[in-house]
Amino acid sequence: MKTKRELVIVGGGPAGLAAALEAHKNGVEDILLIERDEYLGGILQQCIHNGFGLDYFNEELTGPEYAERFIDELSDKKIDVQLKTMVIDINDQKMLTVLSSKKGIEFIEAKSVILAMGCRERTREAIRIPGTRPAGVMTAGAAQRYINIEGYLPGREIVILGSGDIGLIMARRLALEGADVKGVFEIMSYSSGLVRNKVQCLDDFGIPLYLQQTVTKIHGQKRVEAVDIAEVDDNFNQIPETKKTIECDTLLLSVGLIPENELSQQANISLDDITGGPIVDQSRETDIPGVFACGNVLQVHDLVDNVSEEAEIAGKAAAEFLLNETKDEIKQSLEIAPGKNITYVVPHTLNINANTSPLIELFFRVKDPAEDCKISIKDNQEELASYTRPIVEPGEIESVKLPIKLINISSDEIIVELITGGE
Amino acid sequence: MSDKIYDILIVGGGVVGTAIARELSKYNLSIALFEKETDVASGTSKANSGIIHAGYNASKNTLKGRLNIKSNPMFDQIADDLKVPFNRIGSLVVGHSQEDKEKLILEKERSLAQADIDLRIIEKKELREKEPDLAEDAIVALYAPNAGIISPYKLTIAQAENAANNGVDIYLETEVKKVFHENNYITGIKTNKGKFSGSIVINAAGLYADKIAATVGENYEIVPRKGEYNLFDKKYGSLVNHVIFPMPSEKSKGILITPTVDGNLLLGPNSYVVENKDDLEVTEQGLNEIWDGGKKLYPSLPGNGIISSFAGLRATIPAEPYNDDFKIEALDNPVGFIDVAGIQSPGLSSAPGIAELITKIVDDISKDLKVPIKLQEKSSYNPELDKLPRLDDYKDHREDWHQVYQEDNDYGEIVCRCEHVTKGELIAELKKSLAPLTLDAIKRRTRAGGGRCQGGFCGPRIAEIIAEEFEISPLEVTKNGPGSEILMERVKDIKADRDITYRRQKDEN
Numbered sequence: 001m002k003t004k005r006e007l008v009i010v011g012g013g014p015a016g017l018a019a020a021l022e023a024h025k026n027g028v029e030d031i032l033l034i035e036r037d038e039y040l041g042g043i044l045q046q047c048i049h050n051g052f053g054l055d056y057f058n059e060e061l062t063g064p065e066y067a068e069r070f071i072d073e074l075s076d077k078k079i080d081v082q083l084k085t086m087v088i089d090i091n092d093q094k095m096l097t098v099l100s101s102k103k104g105i106e107f108i109e110a111k112s113v114i115l116a117m118g119c120r121e122r123t124r125e126a127i128r129i130p131g132t133r134p135a136g137v138m139t140a141g142a143a144q145r146y147i148n149i150e151g152y153l154p155g156r157e158i159v160i161l162g163s164g165d166i167g168l169i170m171a172r173r174l175a176l177e178g179a180d181v182k183g184v185f186e187i188m189s190y191s192s193g194l195v196r197n198k199v200q201c202l203d204d205f206g207i208p209l210y211l212q213q214t215v216t217k218i219h220g221q222k223r224v225e226a227v228d229i230a231e232v233d234d235n236f237n238q239i240p241e242t243k244k245t246i247e248c249d250t251l252l253l254s255v256g257l258i259p260e261n262e263l264s265q266q267a268n269i270s271l272d273d274i275t276g277g278p279i280v281d282q283s284r285e286t287d288i289p290g291v292f293a294c295g296n297v298l299q300v301h302d303l304v305d306n307v308s309e310e311a312e313i314a315g316k317a318a319a320e321f322l323l324n325e326t327k328d329e330i331k332q333s334l335e336i337a338p339g340k341n342i343t344y345v346v347p348h349t350l351n352i353n354a355n356t357s358p359l360i361e362l363f364f365r366v367k368d369p370a371e372d373c374k375i376s377i378k379d380n381q382e383e384l385a386s387y388t389r390p391i392v393e394p395g396e397i398e399s400v401k402l403p404i405k406l407i408n409i410s411s412d413e414i415i416v417e418l419i420t421g422g423e
Numbered sequence: 424m425s426d427k428i429y430d431i432l433i434v435g436g437g438v439v440g441t442a443i444a445r446e447l448s449k450y451n452l453s454i455a456l457f458e459k460e461t462d463v464a465s466g467t468s469k470a471n472s473g474i475i476h477a478g479y480n481a482s483k484n485t486l487k488g489r490l491n492i493k494s495n496p497m498f499d500q501i502a503d504d505l506k507v508p509f510n511r512i513g514s515l516v517v518g519h520s521q522e523d524k525e526k527l528i529l530e531k532e533r534s535l536a537q538a539d540i541d542l543r544i545i546e547k548k549e550l551r552e553k554e555p556d557l558a559e560d561a562i563v564a565l566y567a568p569n570a571g572i573i574s575p576y577k578l579t580i581a582q583a584e585n586a587a588n589n590g591v592d593i594y595l596e597t598e599v600k601k602v603f604h605e606n607n608y609i610t611g612i613k614t615n616k617g618k619f620s621g622s623i624v625i626n627a628a629g630l631y632a633d634k635i636a637a638t639v640g641e642n643y644e645i646v647p648r649k650g651e652y653n654l655f656d657k658k659y660g661s662l663v664n665h666v667i668f669p670m671p672s673e674k675s676k677g678i679l680i681t682p683t684v685d686g687n688l689l690l691g692p693n694s695y696v697v698e699n700k701d702d703l704e705v706t707e708q709g710l711n712e713i714w715d716g717g718k719k720l721y722p723s724l725p726g727n728g729i730i731s732s733f734a735g736l737r738a739t740i741p742a743e744p745y746n747d748d749f750k751i752e753a754l755d756n757p758v759g760f761i762d763v764a765g766i767q768s769p770g771l772s773s774a775p776g777i778a779e780l781i782t783k784i785v786d787d788i789s790k791d792l793k794v795p796i797k798l799q800e801k802s803s804y805n806p807e808l809d810k811l812p813r814l815d816d817y818k819d820h821r822e823d824w825h826q827v828y829q830e831d832n833d834y835g836e837i838v839c840r841c842e843h844v845t846k847g848e849l850i851a852e853l854k855k856s857l858a859p860l861t862l863d864a865i866k867r868r869t870r871a872g873g874g875r876c877q878g879g880f881c882g883p884r885i886a887e888i889i890a891e892e893f894e895i896s897p898l899e900v901t902k903n904g905p906g907s908e909i910l911m912e913r914v915k916d917i918k919a920d921r922d923i924t925y926r927r928q929k930d931e932n
């Protein structure tokens with residue numbers, strides 16, 4: 001019941017897959033990849049639409065195709081995969097408890113762990129919609145699973161709340177199955193999904209997107225019968241005169257994703273309140289040495305391509321952690337903080353040693369949309385580097401590559417800022 | 424329609440009706456219980472604070488006060504027998520000023536004059552030790568160590584199961600429409616599923632008790648009084664250690680915060696009269712009201728920690744002569760009709776006492792019935808339920824779960840990831856005779872689907888398991904009974920393709 005492992009990867013989605021391959025490539029010989037579902041590929045397996053891999057493979061693939069590339073590559077490597085197995089506990093000593101129908105309870109002592117558990121969707125409760133509690137209220141991802149994996153239509157007259165990518169994709173999917181999609185309602189003044197998804201999933205299908213509107217109430221005793229919609233002002237207050245009722249049998253929610261970090265919390269790993277994911281350095285190492293995080297468990301990504309790249313960073317770093325007996329001395333540690341108009345930055349810290357790559361890529365999201373702006377990296381008031389951008393959107397992750405030689409040797413914090421026109 | 428002639432017909436499968444059924448099942452009687460919904464615990468008993476009150480502000484001049492005080496000590500045994508989680512965590516009524524303190528002292532003395540309840544005034548230092556995250560300006564509290572928390576719907580379900588094991592027939596989706604009486608005697612009832620004969624009708628229909636009573640000529644009105652709640656993620660369960668009340672008002676005990684037996688945090692309820700007895704809507708206004716109440720007690724309450732909101736309705740009889748008290752009595756005309764109405768708070772805390780009182784009333788009228796009965800204890804009565812294994816109960820000794828797993832490998836397959844519920848646990852519950860095949864029934868019995876993702880991941884899987892195990896179509900699986908189907912139609916048989924795509928991985932495994 002008790003075994004020892006060099007590297008255990010929790011989660012077999014695109015993050016876990018890429019991390020496993022990269023660790024293997026860098027010389028780790030004893031790798032165990034654990035996935036609770038009956039297949040590898042994570043959320044990709046229910047994303048049967050196109051649009052994956054444009055960055056990473058330079059071609060357009062479906063979700064399952066994208067996953068298949070990694071799964072194929074994995075199959076002839078010495079990487080152990082345990083499916084239908086769930087990690088139920090981790091402690092700060094890197095001891096994992098896992099449960100499966102094949103082997104029951106097992107305890108695994110790992111030298112290094114990569115967390116790649118992905119994320120879950122926010123529910124009705126997280127946004128507190130008043131009204132009754134009938135059947136027919138579900139997250140867009142659950143609806144996607146019902147249609148694409150189980151093969152069932154979960155509703156016929158659909159209202160979608162939230163313009164996240166999954167909501168947009170599901171608007172099209174349901175329309176294709178003959179459902180009547182009455183509209184996508186978004187409380188913000190802009191769509192939170194990718195621009196290309198708005199065009200391809202709504203505009204091309206004549207599905208209206210209503211900005212600054214929200215669902216204020218759910219009606220129906222047994223099954224959803226209708227929802228109330230109202231416009232909101234700039235402070236998100238409902239404007240009562242604008243209230244109207246729309247008949248429907250289903251309300252889909254696409255109101256955000258939450259990194260799945262219950263295990264990280266059990267292990268006492270520090271989390272970032274904004275991303276909901278662990279606090280990591282540039283090698284995606286958490287504050288427990290030898291525990292790394294990548295993919296949606298770390299920050300919610302728009303594109304799977306970025307997930308794969310991030311996972312490779314973590315996989316390589318785990319290999320270094322395991323194989324590099326004499327740890328390189330850290331010469332400088334500093335924080336990277338979000339400044340003006342920036343929501344968050346990943347990584348959160350830099351630990352610079354002799355081996356640190358000369359170029360560090362910083363990922364972040366802006367607070368509001370802007371045009372003709374610039375990203376500025378600052379140490380106190382001093383600008384270390386700046387990068388112009390024609391357009392930025394909160395719905396799309398931004399990144400810049402910062403040469404570390406620009407960082408002052410005495411610095412203990414740098415700040416990422418968005419400077420908009422006129423400033 | 425049933426040819427069987429019952430001694431006793433109980434209307435309503437709430438905590439009260441099922442407590443009565445269980446208590447009466449000790450005797451040589453033939454008993455039936457009727458519940459109009461798909462599951463027991465579908466009314467007020469599923470949506471309340473779940474507190475077994477110590478009885479500190481209960482007045483001995485009221486029936487509800489006396490029954491609460493009498494019942495509180497009975498819960499340890501009941502919980503033990505029925506394997507229902509129950510925890511005497513104690514309650515604190517929190518005061519913020521010298522004036523509050525004087526009121527609390529008065530409250531304590533008034534309570535002690537009525538009954539022997541363990542009550543203490545505690546000062547700021549001890550209060551902070553007990554509740555480190557309580558608002559800074561809380562300086563004093565009335566502490567009642569014997570207050571407890573219980574899962575009200577698990578208690579109700581367990582009472583029903585135990586009653587059924589002891590011979591009570593439970594009819595679900597069976598609505599009582601009318602009570603028959605002839606020459607002053609109860610003779611039976613009419614339901615949507617036909618007529619049933621019996622010489623005693625116990626009216627425990629909660630909000631609808633007035634409707635049932637009206638069919639035998641009674642004239643009182645049940646007024647629904649709503650209470651709304653927020654439920655917080657387990658992550659925050661340890662923020663609060665006791666049941667925390669604000670200073671009470673005239674009408675209610677106020678908006679409280681308490682851990683639940685499942686480790687979540689519960690905030691609520693407010694209290695206001697509503698028009699309709701099926702008005703379970705949570706309102707924006709109400710949620711704001713309880714939120715403000717909660718913030719006063721715990722400024723650090725996390726707004727983004729809420730995983731569920733719901734409402735319950737208190738069945739009150741405000742009018743004279745009941746004045747918001749319980750109405751528990753046998754009618755003189757027709758003989759055999761017993762009201763258990765107006766069971767508002769603390770109805771849950773009083774349920775065991777109510778059941779004993781009803782047994783006494785039944786005994787009192789037994790000789791006067793159309794068909795007289797005699798209460799005789801039966802030797803076959805078993806007060807206990809078997810305990811089913813729960814992975815969640817093995818948190819500190821996971822290795823022992825392996826044995827459970829070895830007996831049935833389904834206990835190795837986690838279906839609900841948030842609450843760690845295995846397929847074995849689901850199937851064991853579904854196999855019980857009383858369990859309806861609905862997602863809500865599963866959720867109440869096992870918590871599967873009741874966690875952070877609220878069934879987003881496991882909803883489809885649970886529907887599939889129900890369909891597979893019971894050989895029905897997933898299209899027939901409902902949330903909580905007919906009309907609440909989850910899926911609309913078959914799209915196409917995607918399953919087959921998927922099996923091909925992933926066959927290789929399965930082979931490898």
Ligand SMILES: Cc1cc2nc3c(=O)[nH]c(=O)nc-3n(C[C@H](O)[C@H](O)[C@H](O)COP(=O)(O)OP(=O)(O)OC[C@H]3O[C@@H](n4cnc5c(N)ncnc54)[C@H](O)[C@@H]3O)c2cc1C
Pocket residue numbers: 010011012013014015016034035036037041042043044047050051052053085086087088116117118119141144165166169260263294295296297301302303304305307
């Ligand atoms: C509906 C939808 C549409 C999308 N569309 C696009 C698109 O068009 N283009 C694009 O580039 N990207 C798209 N994405 C984004 C992309 O799919 C994700 O960024 C990517 O899948 C994240 O990878 P991940 O490995 O971090 O997480 P996931 O894919 O979620 O994988 C996490 C895995 O970990 C497993 N796991 C979690 N906890 C445990 C545990 N305790 N024990 C064992 N296993 C565990 C899970 O079962 C899961 O398989 C979409 C995402 C969604 C949800």
Ligand SMILES: Cc1cc2nc3c(=O)[nH]c(=O)nc-3n(C[C@H](O)[C@H](O)[C@H](O)COP(=O)(O)OP(=O)(O)OC[C@H]3O[C@@H](n4cnc5c(N)ncnc54)[C@H](O)[C@@H]3O)c2cc1C
Pocket residue numbers: 434435436437438439440457458459460463464465466467468469470471472473474475476597598599600627628629630631632635648649650651692735736737738766767768769770771772773
């Ligand atoms: C907001 C709130 C908070 C509360 N907090 C507490 C607390 O902390 N502690 C405490 O002790 N008490 C509390 N209570 C009170 C407690 O919940 C109730 O007293 C108790 O649940 C009442 O149980 P019951 O069986 O009488 O009613 P119900 O649970 O309503 O049961 C009645 C049943 O009868 C069925 N029925 C109705 N009509 C028919 C018919 N014609 N045919 C067949 N079946 C029918 C209904 O479907 C229902 O299932 C609270 C109540 C509320 C609303």
